[in-house]
Amino acid sequence: MPQHRERPRRLYGVMTTSTLIARKRDGQELSEAQIATLVRDYTNGTIPDYQMAAFCMAVYFRGLTPRETLTLTRCMVESGEVMSWHHLPGPTVDKHSTGGVGDKTSLVVAPLVAAAGSFVPMISGRSLGFSGGTLDKLEAIPGFEVQLSPSHFRRVVEKCGCVLAGQTTELAPADRKLYALRDATATVECIPLICASILSKKLAEGTDGLVLDVKVGEGAFMRTVEEASQLAGVLTDVGNGMGTQTIALITDMNQPLGRAVGNALEVREAIETLKGEGPEDLLHLSEKIASRMLALGGHPEELGAARAKVSSALESGQALDRLRRVVEAQGGDARVVDHPDLLPTARFQQDIPADRDGFVAGINPRTIGQVVMSLGAGRDRMSDTIDHSVGVVLRKKVGDPVHRSESLCTVHYNESSRFEAIREIIVGAFAVQAQRSDPPMLIKAVVD
Numbered sequence: 001m002p003q004h005r006e007r008p009r010r011l012y013g014v015m016t017t018s019t020l021i022a023r024k025r026d027g028q029e030l031s032e033a034q035i036a037t038l039v040r041d042y043t044n045g046t047i048p049d050y051q052m053a054a055f056c057m058a059v060y061f062r063g064l065t066p067r068e069t070l071t072l073t074r075c076m077v078e079s080g081e082v083m084s085w086h087h088l089p090g091p092t093v094d095k096h097s098t099g100g101v102g103d104k105t106s107l108v109v110a111p112l113v114a115a116a117g118s119f120v121p122m123i124s125g126r127s128l129g130f131s132g133g134t135l136d137k138l139e140a141i142p143g144f145e146v147q148l149s150p151s152h153f154r155r156v157v158e159k160c161g162c163v164l165a166g167q168t169t170e171l172a173p174a175d176r177k178l179y180a181l182r183d184a185t186a187t188v189e190c191i192p193l194i195c196a197s198i199l200s201k202k203l204a205e206g207t208d209g210l211v212l213d214v215k216v217g218e219g220a221f222m223r224t225v226e227e228a229s230q231l232a233g234v235l236t237d238v239g240n241g242m243g244t245q246t247i248a249l250i251t252d253m254n255q256p257l258g259r260a261v262g263n264a265l266e267v268r269e270a271i272e273t274l275k276g277e278g279p280e281d282l283l284h285l286s287e288k289i290a291s292r293m294l295a296l297g298g299h300p301e302e303l304g305a306a307r308a309k310v311s312s313a314l315e316s317g318q319a320l321d322r323l324r325r326v327v328e329a330q331g332g333d334a335r336v337v338d339h340p341d342l343l344p345t346a347r348f349q350q351d352i353p354a355d356r357d358g359f360v361a362g363i364n365p366r367t368i369g370q371v372v373m374s375l376g377a378g379r380d381r382m383s384d385t386i387d388h389s390v391g392v393v394l395r396k397k398v399g400d401p402v403h404r405s406e407s408l409c410t411v412h413y414n415e416s417s418r419f420e421a422i423r424e425i426i427v428g429a430f431a432v433q434a435q436r437s438d439p440p441m442l443i444k445a446v447v448d
Contacts, residue, residue: 017041017051024058032071039075043174049181056178056187064192069234070241072192076200077242079174081150083206085119088158092119093293096202097213098194098231099131100220101365101372102256105213106134106164107270108278108286111322113293114161115313116306120293121157121205123167130219130369130378132266135166140264140343140388144332160325172200189221195234199242209245209296211289212236216444217254219365225250225444232447245296247448251285252440255363255398258282262377262391262412264343271340274320281397281442287311288443344389346412350419351395352426354402361398362431368392371422371429375413390414392426399439402432 020034030038038055041047064072085092093113097103110120124134124146135146146166148156156163167176175197182188182197202210212235215221216228232248239246258279260269272278273286287310294306313319320337328334336342372378376387395407402408408430413419 017047021051021054021058024055024062027062029065030068032067035068035071036075039072039079039174043079043177052178053181053185053187056182056185056190056193059192060187060190063190066234066237069192069195070238073196073199073203073238074242076172076174076178076196077203079200080172080204081168081170082204083121083150083154083171085121085157085206088119090118091209091296092121092205092207093209093211093296094120094122094202094205094207095211095213095289095293096198098198098215098221100215100253100257101131101369102258102261102266102282103132103213103215103253104134104137104258104260104266104270105282105286105289107137107267107323108273108282108319109290109293110162110164111274111326112286112290112310112313112319115318115322116290116294116309118161118294119157120162121153121207122162122164123171123201123205124164125166126379130366130373131221132261132263132369132372132378134164136377136386136388137263137266137270138164138332140267141327141332141336142342144327145330148330156326156329160329161322162326163330164326165330167201171204175200191231191234194221194231195238199235199238203239203242203244207244209293210239210247211292211296212239212246212248213285213289214248214250214447215253216250217252217365217440219256219369220253229445229447232445236447247292247296247446249289249292249443250445250447252442252444253365254440256365256368256394257285259394259397260391261368261372261394262375263386263388264345265391265393265412267336267343268340271320271323271337274314274323275317276314281439285442287314292446346387346389346391347414348412348416348419350411350413351407352409352411352423353405354396354408354430354432355404355427356432357404358402358432358434359436360396360400360402360408360430361433361437363394363398364429364431367425367429368394371426374422375411375418376415387414396430397439399436401436
């Protein structure tokens with residue numbers, strides 16, 4: 001009879017890949033060497049997707065210990081290049097948001113912090129689902145290039161003080177491969193894996209400090225303060241454990257941030273905010289994040305000095321000028337900073353009126369995000385093409401009075417059939433009641 005050879009199995013000490021998966025399935029702790037080999041072999045293709053999917057599902061149900069989470073993050077960082085900025089004449093800092101509706105703070109904060117004296121080598125992502133992506137917003141600017149070579153990335157930071165770009169192939173390749181697998185296997189919402197994914201990209205930037213904006217509420221992946229606090233605690237523990245000063249703000253996402261939701265509309269609002277004319281909540285949160293970035297690891301008096309620098313950068317117009325320089329350095333039409341009408345504009349705008357008198361008691365951000373996505377501003381798959389011009393602009397927010405037939409929001413759209421499909425859904429996203437409700441507290445906690 002012919003001899004059948006068993007396929008060689010990768011050994012981890014005396015363990016095969018399947019045995020290692022079984023250990024995690026049974027809740028046992030893995031060694032640093034086992035995790036390191038697992039990450040290395042999955043990144044180079046030795047371990048197939050189906051085995052790594054099984055490992056992720058085991059982690060989803062069993063979790064990781066703090067040591068395992070730190071090790072996994074470090075190994076994912078070390079799977080590619082780690083940038084160095086020691087030659088710059090100042091500290092390097094960054095921020096990351098866990099995702100929300102109308103969250104365009106990166107477009108405000110990066111040039112603001114650069115104008116105030118620090119360097120911001122910001123790597124951002126794209127939208128997937130109801131939550132918008134910074135790169136998609138930036139690509140609403142004609143000609144703006146988000147995929148930069150490492151040398152171009154460095155030149156923009158050195159020239160402008162900040163850069164707003166996508167992940168390069170050299171940075172954290174393990175995360176790029178693993179995230180696609182998690183998205184396809186329903187293992188995205190797992191705190192240890194979320195932590196390793198977020199921090200592997202951010203720590204590979206080589207920054208001195210990191211401020212995390214952990215969203216909580218109906219328009220966030222973390223629905224409760226308890227969940228958000230747990231994620232914030234793990235992120236700050238691992239970030240600091242990796243030698244990067246890390247703090248987290250837990251911020252509200254029970255209504256959209258600002259008034260604009262949609263790519264070009266959000267770019268316009270970010271520009272208005274850098275001119276001191278943006279919505280109060282967006283300006284407030286941007287100033288808080290920027291101040292924390294400037295004063296990472298500092299004493300209370302240093303935070304006060306940072307706030308003064310942020311205010312000066314806004315009032316002097318230096319932050320707006322930084323954005324102008326970044327747009328130009330990344331190939332975009334810098335005229336949009338002074339003439340936002342050059343941004344893509346939808347063919348139609350339609351107001352959605354209130355059906356009663358009262359006060360706005362709630363605006364479901366998840367519904368608004370899904371509506372904007374259905375208009376063409378988002379994607380179900382990363383390969384989908386998006387429409388940068390469409391979106392929703394809120395005319396009322398929580399706590400505002402509203403009269404019957406007064407506009408709750410304006411919908412910007414290009415296809416009438418899409419608008420008709422979502423008209424009633426938008427009305428249902430707004431809760432109007434007789435008594436006034438206070439707006440939700442924007443910053444709920446600081447974790448450091």
